[in-house]
Amino acid sequence: MFKKQIKDLLTVNLNLQKGESLLLFTDTEKKELVELMEDFVSVASELTDQIKYTIYKSTKMHGKEPPEELWRLTFGNSAVNSLIEEGLFERILEKDIFPSERVIHILKEKSEDVPSAVVAFSYFSTTHTFFRKSLTEVFGARYASMPLFDPSMFLTSMAVNWEDISKLSKDIADILTEAEWVYIHSDQGTELEFSVKGRKGFADTGLFHNPGDYGNLPAGEAFIAPLETEAYGKLVILYAPDRKLERPLTFKFIEGGVESIEGFEDYRYFIEEVFKSMPFARFIAEFGVGTNPKASRADNVLEAEKILGTVHVALGDNHTFGGTNKVGFHTDYVVFEPTVRLGGRGWEKELLQRGKLRKI
Numbered sequence: 001m002f003k004k005q006i007k008d009l010l011t012v013n014l015n016l017q018k019g020e021s022l023l024l025f026t027d028t029e030k031k032e033l034v035e036l037m038e039d040f041v042s043v044a045s046e047l048t049d050q051i052k053y054t055i056y057k058s059t060k061m062h063g064k065e066p067p068e069e070l071w072r073l074t075f076g077n078s079a080v081n082s083l084i085e086e087g088l089f090e091r092i093l094e095k096d097i098f099p100s101e102r103v104i105h106i107l108k109e110k111s112e113d114v115p116s117a118v119v120a121f122s123y124f125s126t127t128h129t130f131f132r133k134s135l136t137e138v139f140g141a142r143y144a145s146m147p148l149f150d151p152s153m154f155l156t157s158m159a160v161n162w163e164d165i166s167k168l169s170k171d172i173a174d175i176l177t178e179a180e181w182v183y184i185h186s187d188q189g190t191e192l193e194f195s196v197k198g199r200k201g202f203a204d205t206g207l208f209h210n211p212g213d214y215g216n217l218p219a220g221e222a223f224i225a226p227l228e229t230e231a232y233g234k235l236v237i238l239y240a241p242d243r244k245l246e247r248p249l250t251f252k253f254i255e256g257g258v259e260s261i262e263g264f265e266d267y268r269y270f271i272e273e274v275f276k277s278m279p280f281a282r283f284i285a286e287f288g289v290g291t292n293p294k295a296s297r298a299d300n301v302l303e304a305e306k307i308l309g310t311v312h313v314a315l316g317d318n319h320t321f322g323g324t325n326k327v328g329f330h331t332d333y334v335v336f337e338p339t340v341r342l343g344g345r346g347w348e349k350e351l352l353q354r355g356k357l358r359k360i
Helices: 003-013 031-045 068-075 077-085 089-093 100-110 130-138 151-155 162-178 266-277
Strands: 021-027 050-056 117-120 142-145 181-185 191-195 202-204 214-216 221-224 231-240 243-254 257-262 284-290 311-316 330-335 339-344 347-353
Touching (some): 003 031, 003 117, 021 031, 100 130, 162 202, 162 221, 162 284, 231 330
Antiparallel strands (some): 181 339, 202 221, 311 330
């Protein structure tokens, strides 16, 4: 049903060339994504004969490292066996502090047939993992990450002018890089300020043509890793990653972390359990600005965080894009119709006013 759109994804977004090696994977969480694999393999087979693909058991958490079977398919048995023998592989999966230089040395020395391009349409995100980071930074793979993807997005937020989105996302990413602080206000109650001093902004353009390019599809955002211990105020969330909350929740930040949660909703108890099991999951991880004019779904964070005129704040892992926090959790929360100011030494700018992007 979506073969034309899949071909566009592979040729326009990923710029897949004849003969390049391609890795396709998803998880068992959603039937719709499992069913997409057959079409992906069918379309990709017309473009290249070097395809690896798998469907693995759901990890049940965004930002958690994928299972051993995917590592073996991607890097080969020799590389994974060497990591296991040195006691490193389990530490990678647990996001323990591990000697990454040694891991990278082993991967470079032992890996075989590492893919040139990746389409990761697992329901749970692999973007903020050492697995993704190794593929893009060490081997220069181009990586399209599609967590929470719904096939209907092929007809909406994927049907856009990617060059326009790329330009706007890069322009905002440059502003984030220049900024030292950010302040967010919304009529729903969000009042949050944090530091981004010394951190680099990135653009999720949807065009992954150069070695090491990675990002989401649907794409359309500029994002940055705030300083993990310098966020203060409150973030009011109306949506969990895949549904509207029955009642809003308020995250209160002190010294970068969620100190308390106000409101009664089942999602609160889930997050509190996450914080108990992974204490570093409570820290601010990301600030992003949506740039996709055809994104509109508020109940799916993959698309919601791309909506033009929104911003989002994430908690958890950010070590893969300039932060310092390593934890098996990364989840974004969208702020609708925000007013955003940012600035640095000697300058200040209003980026958004009640969801309207100001002139850049």
